Amino acid sequence: xxxxxxxxxxxxxxxxxxxxLKRGGSGAGPLRGSAETARETTALLRKIxxxxxxxxxxxxxxxxxxxxxxxxxxxxxxxxxGNMIRRVLxxxxxxxxxxxxxxxxxDQQESLHKLxxxxxxxxxxxxxxxxxxxxxxxxxxxxxxxxxxxTTDNISMQALEHIHSNEVIMTIGRSRTVEAFxxxxxxxRKFHVIVAECAPFCQGHxxxxxLSKAGIETTVIADAAIFAVMSRVNKVIIxxxxxxxxxxxxxxxxxxxxxxxxxxxxxxxxxxxxxFKLSPQFPNEEDTFHKFVSPHExxxxxxxxxxxxxxxxxxxxDYVPPELITLFISNIGGHAPSYIYRLMSELYHPxxxxx
Amino acid sequence: MCNSCAFxxxxxxxxxxxxxxxxxxxxxxxxxAKSEGKELTKEEKQRLRKEKKQQKKSKEKKDDKVxxxxxxxxxxxxxxxxxxxxxxxxxAQKAPSAVPxxxxxxxxxxxxxxxxxxxxxxxxxxxxxxxxxxxxASKQSKKGDPGPQGAVSKSKAATNxxxxxxxxxxxxxxxxxxxxxxxxxxxxxRQQTPGQNSAKKIPLRLDxxxxxxxxxxLHQYSRxxxxxxQLSIPSTVIHPAIVRLGLQYSQGIVAGxxxxxxxxxxxxxxxxxxxxxxxxxELSRDLVNRLKPYxxxxxxCRPLSASMGNAIKxxxxxxxxxxSQCKEEEAKHKLLKCIECxxxxxxxxxxxxxxxxxxxKISDGDVxxxxxxxxxxxxxxxxxxxxxxxxxxIVVDSRPRLEGREALRRLVQRGISCTYVLISAVSYILPxxxxxxxxxxxxxxxxxxxxxxxxxxxxxxAKAFNVPVLVCCETYKxxxxxxxxxxxxxxxxxxxxxxVTRNGHTQLENWQQEPSLGLLxxxxxxxxxDFVDLVITExxxxxxxxxxxxxxxxxxxx
Numbered sequence: 001x002x003x004x005x006x007x008x009x010x011x012x013x014x015x016x017x018x019x020x021l022k023r024g025g026s027g028a029g030p031l032r033g034s035a036e037t038a039r040e041t042t043a044l045l046r047k048i049x050x051x052x053x054x055x056x057x058x059x060x061x062x063x064x065x066x067x068x069x070x071x072x073x074x075x076x077x078x079x080x081x082g083n084m085i086r087r088v089l090x091x092x093x094x095x096x097x098x099x100x101x102x103x104x105x106x107d108q109q110e111s112l113h114k115l116x117x118x119x120x121x122x123x124x125x126x127x128x129x130x131x132x133x134x135x136x137x138x139x140x141x142x143x144x145x146x147x148x149x150x151t152t153d154n155i156s157m158q159a160l161e162h163i164h165s166n167e168v169i170m171t172i173g174r175s176r177t178v179e180a181f182x183x184x185x186x187x188x189r190k191f192h193v194i195v196a197e198c199a200p201f202c203q204g205h206x207x208x209x210x211l212s213k214a215g216i217e218t219t220v221i222a223d224a225a226i227f228a229v230m231s232r233v234n235k236v237i238i239x240x241x242x243x244x245x246x247x248x249x250x251x252x253x254x255x256x257x258x259x260x261x262x263x264x265x266x267x268x269x270x271x272x273x274x275x276f277k278l279s280p281q282f283p284n285e286e287d288t289f290h291k292f293v294s295p296h297e298x299x300x301x302x303x304x305x306x307x308x309x310x311x312x313x314x315x316x317x318d319y320v321p322p323e324l325i326t327l328f329i330s331n332i333g334g335h336a337p338s339y340i341y342r343l344m345s346e347l348y349h350p351x352x353x354x355x
Numbered sequence: 356m357c358n359s360c361a362f363x364x365x366x367x368x369x370x371x372x373x374x375x376x377x378x379x380x381x382x383x384x385x386x387x388a389k390s391e392g393k394e395l396t397k398e399e400k401q402r403l404r405k406e407k408k409q410q411k412k413s414k415e416k417k418d419d420k421v422x423x424x425x426x427x428x429x430x431x432x433x434x435x436x437x438x439x440x441x442x443x444x445x446x447a448q449k450a451p452s453a454v455p456x457x458x459x460x461x462x463x464x465x466x467x468x469x470x471x472x473x474x475x476x477x478x479x480x481x482x483x484x485x486x487x488x489x490x491x492a493s494k495q496s497k498k499g500d501p502g503p504q505g506a507v508s509k510s511k512a513a514t515n516x517x518x519x520x521x522x523x524x525x526x527x528x529x530x531x532x533x534x535x536x537x538x539x540x541x542x543x544x545r546q547q548t549p550g551q552n553s554a555k556k557i558p559l560r561l562d563x564x565x566x567x568x569x570x571x572x573l574h575q576y577s578r579x580x581x582x583x584x585q586l587s588i589p590s591t592v593i594h595p596a597i598v599r600l601g602l603q604y605s606q607g608i609v610a611g612x613x614x615x616x617x618x619x620x621x622x623x624x625x626x627x628x629x630x631x632x633x634x635x636x637e638l639s640r641d642l643v644n645r646l647k648p649y650x651x652x653x654x655x656c657r658p659l660s661a662s663m664g665n666a667i668k669x670x671x672x673x674x675x676x677x678x679s680q681c682k683e684e685e686a687k688h689k690l691l692k693c694i695e696c697x698x699x700x701x702x703x704x705x706x707x708x709x710x711x712x713x714x715x716k717i718s719d720g721d722v723x724x725x726x727x728x729x730x731x732x733x734x735x736x737x738x739x740x741x742x743x744x745x746x747x748x749i750v751v752d753s754r755p756r757l758e759g760r761e762a763l764r765r766l767v768q769r770g771i772s773c774t775y776v777l778i779s780a781v782s783y784i785l786p787x788x789x790x791x792x793x794x795x796x797x798x799x800x801x802x803x804x805x806x807x808x809x810x811x812x813x814x815x816x817a818k819a820f821n822v823p824v825l826v827c828c829e830t831y832k833x834x835x836x837x838x839x840x841x842x843x844x845x846x847x848x849x850x851x852x853x854x855v856t857r858n859g860h861t862q863l864e865n866w867q868q869e870p871s872l873g874l875l876x877x878x879x880x881x882x883x884x885d886f887v888d889l890v891i892t893e894x895x896x897x898x899x900x901x902x903x904x905x906x907x908x909x910x911x912x913x
Contacts, residue, residue, distance in 0.1 A: 197853065198779060199754045200754075202857060208872060209862060212870075216871060219567050220853060220872070221875045223754070226812055227880065231840050254778075257779065299775055310767060312774070
């Protein structure tokens with residue numbers, strides 16, 4: 001029967017996705033980067049919406065929340081999964097509200113005025129059944145998918161507004177967004193790029209070869225030379241893994257040093273980050289914020305004699321506070337770090353911050 | 356008639372120059388403007404040409420005149436290799452020791468640009484003409500009287516005492532200037548006893564790979580092509596100990612400021628032991644000339660460090676201070692003893708003194724961060740462990756040299772508990788740290804610390820987290836240069852070191868084929884003094900800004 005088949009098919013898909021997430025991590029396997037993860041997540045959520053059995057918006061939200069918790073638990077550092085889930089939940093709320101006929105604004109604000117006048121918590125059950133809700137939600141998710149597909153292009157289109165000719169631009173590690181950004185600018189302008197290689201993964205090397213193939217003058221430097229070279233740099237353009245709710249970044253390790261050096265030389269620091277990287281998390285304690293990988297990247301097993309007697313750390317991410325950032329460039333335009341909280345309230349509902 | 360006048364003028368110049376040498380020692384270098392250096396080069400060239408001519412003429416003249424002036428003239432005059440000597444001496448100033456040219460007389464031209472930086476050519480010509488007239492007049496009245504010469508030299512000395520000293524730019528930061536390269540090639544050709552065939556000269560090392568445009572003024576050599584491959588065997592120009600040392604430098608076997616200086620001094624000791632004075636030569640003059648090609652060779656293998664420059668200056672001074680009546684055995688013994696004393700005082704005892712002061716700064720429960728492998732900092736930590744301080748160490752390392760692993764091995768062997776991270780993780784680990792100890796390659800006269808690349812970054816992040824930064828440095832590494840950024844005077848290491856193979860894939864393997872791709876492997880960087888809280892030297896604990904004071908005190912003592 002189509003029902004049970006669909007169900008098993010769906011669960012299979014979800015399990016496959018979860019195992020990919022667990023394995024994926026930093027780019028091996030089918031989930032290459034954040035963009036692909038976001039797309040996969042959204043496609044999966046659309047499938048869940050289409051094929052799972054639910055009667056009201058509340059049911060659907062419960063199902064999605066449950067799946068979402070499993071997905072985020074599989075790979076906690078991959079925040080785009082959680083972000084997409086929260087976006088879809090927001091979509092469901094909006095569609096429900098529209099079906100009910102009430103305006104979106106009234107639902108959103110938990111203003112002091114509303115709290116006092118309505119007398120207590122505004123209980124929204126989402127229990128009402130609306131027939132066209134399913135179709136509306138799926139359509140909205142399709143719109144979200146189109147938006148996701150166009151993010152890199154949207155960001156690259158803004159490149160010429162920010163890069164002038166004969167500039168020296170510095171970047172660190174490998175970011176597909178920044179690569180597209182710079183290649184787009186290189187079509188019309190001539191400039192130099194300095195790439196910090198970002199040990200121990202040395203993804204900067206791949207970035208440098210890609211950029212030089214596009215005809216951009218590129219130089220690869222070691223991480224240790226970032227401050228030494230910074231005095232000749234005009235702009236620092238970086239990508240990030242996550243944009244936090246306070247406007248700070250969780251970026252690849254070495255970015256904090258880069259940001260401090262840029263601040264010392266008063267060089268603007270520009271972050272190219274699409275909106276699906278914006279996460280409603282705040283920078284937490286060390287235990288939940290950092291992710292560590294095998295220290296054999298740092299001190300290989302060939303140094304066996306001392307390996308057992310020393311502690312070796314290999315953190316993957318760095319926290320960059322919002323004071324060090326000059327500008328965010330996203331697919332909806334450029335913003336200052338102080339504006340991030342506002343964008344967040346447009347994208348996510350406050351009740352969804354905790355899945 | 357005119358010849359003898361010119362000759363007396365020549366003598367006068369050298370008398371005055373000798374007088375000035377002592378003033379020059381005491382001043383030390385203050386400024387070094389490139390434009391001034393170029394201007395003076397031309398004048399310098401003119402003067403040298405004149406002096407060369409005069410030397411040739413004076414040789415044809417009677418010998419007694421030479422003997423009369425031999426005490427004051429250039430010592431190199433009497434040697435068989437006189438024609439190439441003045442030019443080699445002049446180009447020797449461009450030798451890439453970043454310290455003032457050796458004080459000894461074989462480079463009497465050295466103070467010439469120094470004492471006349473601001474006068475124009477026309478003024479100098481007028482001066483010279485006036486002097487010649489004066490001498491001619493005095494010669495007519497009293498023949499052979501050195502009185503007016505002395506007067507002229509004294510007045511010159513007086514006017515030139517107060518002028519600022521301007522240094523020559525070392526060759527190794529003028530790589531993009533083709534004239535300088537040509538001069539270097541000529542100098543290397545000449546630095547051989549004449550009569551040998553050209554196969555026995557010191558080779559010129561060629562640059563390798565694509566150089567980043569910002570650094571086109573520096574050399575970039577490949578480690579796979581050491582200079583010794585171009586030497587013919589047997590090479591009679593260069594002592595084998597020096598050849599070995601040069602190879603060790605270029606391959607990175609001997610690395611680190613102290614290690615290089617000590618190795619250099621030991622090699623010099625060997626050279627002195629094997630040295631025999633040729634007939635009709637004085638040890639004090641000939642030995643210094645013998646050392647010159649060795650120094651050029653070593654410089655080609657790897658640019659000299661500030662500590663090595665200071666050591667060479669000391670050795671040359673000691674050699675030239677050997678009295679001429681000293682027997683060879685005695686002189687050699689004396690020199691060997693001097694070198695040993697230098698090593699003992701400036702390096703070993705200094706390290707002990709610094710360790711004693713630093714241990715006061717280490718308290719129980721400290722978490723100390725160190726960067727790379729500094730022999731001095733390792734010594735301090737081992738001493739602190741001996742004195743039963745309880746602390747743990749975080750070793751920060753960076754690609755491509757990965758020197759921190761060596762420090763890690765040494766500390767773990769002594770039983771110190773260590774943590775090891777790469778420099779990109781330093782902002783993760785810094786909240787745990789209570790103090791940062793850094794070593795230095797050289798301390799510059801404007802308070803900047805020149806050290807391994809990455810040191811300034813560590814100091815920057817430590818400052819952001821409010822962690823105190825202490826730099827440990829012996830005074831023999833203090834340098835009279837000034838520098839504000841890491842570009843103008845640096846060293847470029849082999850760019851192939853940055854290539855790495857991960858997961859069986861080497862991303863940058865064919866970087867030479869990519870036309871717009873460059874690799875940059877810097878060796879040094881400068882840390883501004885506001886990042887450094889304290890400098891610990893054997894003279895005490897001083898702030899970064901007191902470095903020129905120490906230099907002045909040292910010069911006065913000498």
